[in-house]
Amino acid sequence: MAEKLLEIKNLKQHFNVGKPNQVKAVDGISFDIYKGETLGLVGESGCGKSTTGRSIIRLYNATDGEVLFEGENVHGKKSRSDLKKFNRKMQMIFQDPYASLNPRMTVGDIIAEGIDIHGLAKTRKERMDKVYELLNTVGLNQEHASRYPHEFSGGQRQRIGIARALAVDPDFIIADEPISALDVSIQAQVVNLMKKLQREKGLTYLFIAHDLSMVKYISDRIGVMYFGKLVELATSEELYKNPIHPYTQSLLSAIPLPDPESERTRKRIVYNPNIHNYAEGEAVEMREITPGHFVYCSEKEYKQYKTIYAK
């Protein structure tokens, strides 16, 4: 797992640059994604987690910073063929299974679109065989290939979205809230499917979500975002056991658990960004508290956190 697949260095994504309504949606975040792992990204809506995902896959042109995929910069000028090569390796699954499938294309054509663009099938038969195989992989039938998206339920559509992402044999998949729009009983089906595919194909996931218990379950490491910044990054076990940043603590304390007893006694921690009280010019950055556990803090806080942690 030591091998880095993706390096994100000081990525910035600002909108409306130079206008009064400039938004710093992502404001200088850095992290690595290792081969074969699942990195979860959590935070409230508007914290920039989806924008991060979209900038990584080049749906937006980054304002500043670098995204290195296998050592190669994703952004910047690229020839058509380079871009094509890159697009094959990185795919995305979207949140809304109703809006992300073209209603005028059959499921077969939706899945085969990537195969056609990249010329992965030589004959018609080969193309359809690939589609059938993909449909089987995600738990749908061959007959579904000739149907249209409106004939499917939400969970089935999300399976189609996954099949489409898999069609070009990617190494890395960005899943932007893939289960938020689904029912509880169906969520577990899709998550199980994604885990199965990861085991079989050695995929790497960036899993963006706000359902913290599901993120904990699927991710190896989790990054917590707040206002365009990454505030804490750790393995999922570590993050839930020893949350250090006050925002992470507040976020974890707000998750409702399916257990009446713990709910009755739950104390919610409220996060107030003013407690940091950073002085002007104080260097606030990601610092490593214990190996693999990074927290966004100042030098002073770093010492504080370390002593708290040592206890």
Next chain:
Amino acid sequence: MDKVLEVKDLHVSFDTYGGIVKAVRGVNFDLKKGETLAIVGESGSGKSVTSKALMRLIPNPPGRISKGEILFDGRDLTKLSEKEMQKVRGKEIAMIFQDPMTSLNPTMKIGSQIMESLIKHQNLSKSAARERALELLRLVGIPQPEVRINQYPHQFSGGMRQRVVVAVALSCNPKVLIADEPTTALDVTIQAQILELMKDLQNKIDTSIIFITHDLGVVANVADRVAVMYGGQIVETGTVDEIFYDPRHPYTWGLLASMPSLDTSVQTELAAIPGTPPDLMHPPKGDAFAPRSAYALEIDFEHEPPMFQISDTHFAKTWLLHENAPAVEPPKAVVDRRRSMSANFAKPRLVEEAVR
């Protein structure tokens, strides 16, 4: 405790070109004063239709309440005329919807939206209504109400908007508040705030709440009693402890097992419920959940199971509770959390439909 609301054998169906969709098929429940009843179930289970039927908000055509009674204050709401119903709606029974953006009028200042029902139902003068609106905004925790009262919904964030919706719903001190997935569109931190607010207000003004959701974490947080719906029927109902610590219906097991708790290890596979919800145009014969259930018995495919009573408050509609049924072991996630309930009867009792 007094019953505020009693629903008896409610049937709601929709006439479509494809046939009749039987969205709600014989629902019975009651609501006591000051309690919170949570209705859980997946989309299409009929939970929202049930709540809309209580408010008589089912568009007709195509929908209609084909059978059953909704007793509120001794009156059957299904028999009221539209004009009489308008006096109940908003005043006696109020509703909070899922999406705070679409349930507020974007062209009206939020002050006038709160004042609307005060002027209409309580015959307050405009200035008195304004005073009350300010009071309500303060009550639901909106800072600077004097400024905010003159603003439009788009100037509010999602959580603040939902607070406004709560203020509108509570403006006439309703006896029953129906909350249809009020926090689904919100972030966890905001969700926690709104839930705290609702519990707090319930203590202050003593309303009964029907809380519709599919999030079991939220249910554990707010509910006194829980009703689990599947395929247009209530399949299990009980106190919140009975449902979480001693569930009896295979569908409730499935729901509880399919949610990872924070200490579910990464290695264990989630117990997903296979398949998809039933097609209510042609409801399956027998137990609607049988085709998706690993615990289905042969009889489940032939005869609809009756209600069995496990304690004074706990009912489940499954053949597994019949004395001739084989003993089955629920999924591990359910067994792990099971506790023995002292109030349980020695043996589940069959409930005669006619008596209830």
